[in-house]
Amino acid sequence: MAKSRQIYVCSECGAEYTQWYGYCKECDSYGTISEEPIEISPTTGNRGGWQSGTRSQGRADTPAQPRVSLKFSQINNNNQARFPSGYGELDRVLGGGIVPGSLVLIGGDPGIGKSTLLLQVANQLSVSLPRILYVSAEESGQQVKLRASRLGVGVVEEDEPLVHQNGHNKSNKKAKTREDIDENNLYVMPETDLEEILRELESLKPQVAVIDSIQTLHFASLTSAPGSVAQVRECTSALMQVGKRENITLLIVGHVTKEGAIAGPRVLEHLVDTVLYFEGDRYASHRLLRSVKNRFGATHEIGIFEMADKGLVEVDNPSELFLGNRDELAPGTSTIVACEGTRPIVVELQALVSPTSYTSPRRSTTGVDYNRLQQILAVLEKRVGIPLSKLDAYVASAGGLNVGEPAADLGIAIAIVASFRDRIVDPRTVLIGEVGLGGQVRLVSQMELRLKEAAKLGFKRAIVPKGQSFPDDVGLEIVPIGKVIDAIIAAIPSERGIKQVAEEE
Structure with missing residues (x-):
């Protein structure tokens, strides 16, 4: 029988301690250490956790195959060609499409549209791929x-000829469900048990599987509650092993x-290949998909969606969305x-x-860095x-877009001066440049x-800043300047001049 003991784990970074502390020494967080029960196997001395090949009797008796290392030049990556997700904005953030066998973690505030986005992506992928699995640990199948019916998921458009009174045929788009045309490639599994999910992944072998969400999965061998550090770590590790294999x-x-x-735990972001954040003001219609980690592409791209009646639209x-009226x-x-x-x-x-x-003047920003x-x-x-x-x-920025790059400095400065003087800036002019502490305008990329x-x-x-290089046929009148004034x-x-205006004030 497995022995049980208690450890103390930081919920932010996953650091473990033998006793409780109010402060985590690894990530400098306060109040994040909580008690976690673990089980120790009496035969191996290892913690109770998911092990590949131990869930079924047949695989437990199969001896492990020896692994053979390969030269770097011998590795064949032909089967790692990316495939499109059906949404160009998501493909842009991922670096050009989905990499087979990759783990993509998507986070965001409650109600921002994470489940909506992935359900729509699963629906698009089911058109071109034979098996897509959607694991719902938060909702029942019904x-x-x-929710899918509201978004139009599972409905395809098919041309149907209509015969008019004059005898001419006219093409008409008629909506049919996937069940009507026998193209149901999207499988739904409402389940929270990790063992059942892993068994279904190995049995169905889908090309893409959506897990919604990792914090609600439960591994029965661990006594801690779903969403705890131990549960999230073990569930992610088990899914990663099956997904890669x-x-x-x-x-x-x-x-x-x-x-x-x-x-x-912070180790969750280290285990996956890509970490995406779905951001946006829940009172606004637009949503931003931003990459903060990507092993297969750049991390500075963003995708922009708009929440409509039928779900997210690219x-x-x-x-045009952030220009205002x-x-x-x-x-x-x-x-x-x-x-x-x-x-x-x-x-x-x-x-x-x-x-x-x-006594002290108030400063407030929306979408612009306060400092x-x-x-x-x-x-x-x-x-x-x-x-x-x-x-x-x-x-503030129109639409609430987070503008954090230094190239926005000149526009902020001009807007402040225009408000101070109660004047309107030429609406046909754009301002680009970084403002230095000496009042100079610096070059931007x-x-x-x-x-x-x-x-x-x-x-x-x-x-634009003086000395900035640009093509001659850009189609704009360029005004190079060296200082803010x-x-x-x-x-x-x-x-x-502005000097005389400042003296009058």
Whole structure:
């Protein structure tokens, strides 16, 4: 009989201790250490956990096959060709498609659309692949089908000829369920028991399996509750072994903590191949899919979706989503071109500067880094001479897009000055540049992509750092500037220079 003892595990990093502490020495977290029971095998001395080949009597008697190492040049990767997910935005974030046998972890706030996205992806994959498994550990089969019916999952379009009174035929799209045309390649398994899920994976051998979610799976050999550090670690490890051995792609849903990190031990993110975060304001329609770890691609790409009545829809032109209403211009607005990976996005920035009624002025940001705002306000007051230390300052990006790159500095500065002077920036002008502490405007990367995106959307002029290289046929009037004060004079219409304006104030 297996012996049981207690250990203390940090829920953030998975560090183990023999006694309780209020502080984790490994990850510097407070209040994250909790008691976890474990079982020790009396014969092997190992912890009770899932072991490959011990679940069935037949495999337990089979001797292990010796492994043979190969030279690097002898490894054949022809079967590792990526295949599309059916959604170009997801393929972009994954680095060009899904890698067979990979583990992809998708996290996000509750209600953001993780299950909706993966159910739609599973439906698209079932059209081109013979077997797709959707494991629902949070919903019953009837609940999954009810949600799928709302999203249109399991319905295909088929041409059906209609005969009119004049005898002519006309093609008509008629919706039929997959059961009607015998193309049901999407399998649903409502189950929380890890043993049953592993058995189904080895029996069905699907090309792709969705696990929704890892925190609700339960391994019976462990006495801890589902979602605990030990359960999440063992369940992920077992799924990884089966997925790699059977070449099954696993798309795993992960819950997040109140701080926004993936719930469970940090080792969970180390085990998987790719970690994606599904972000967005739950009161807004758009959603951002961002990669923070990717063994098979870059981590700076984002995918943009919009939540509609029939689920998530890809956004082909995100610049239109974050430009706001260009017909109603107001003082304190400017336009920048941000870059998320290789994708340029034109974003409207809004600023409001007003007298404060408090001892300390209030600073607030939405979609813009708070520390960058403080730095730009200090530069404007010290280098340009605009008195902002006793004024409230509010800066926001249209649509709530998180703009964190330094290339947005110039747009923030111009929006603040325009609000201070109660003037309207030319709506046909985009501003690109990083603001230094000395008041200079620094060079930024990917300028050609930014300028081409602005020209495509109808902008006429771009204010950029002096010395920035770009092609001659970009289709915009380029205004090179070296300092912030030069950008203010070029961007904000004024009969007098900004120095005289600052002196009057």
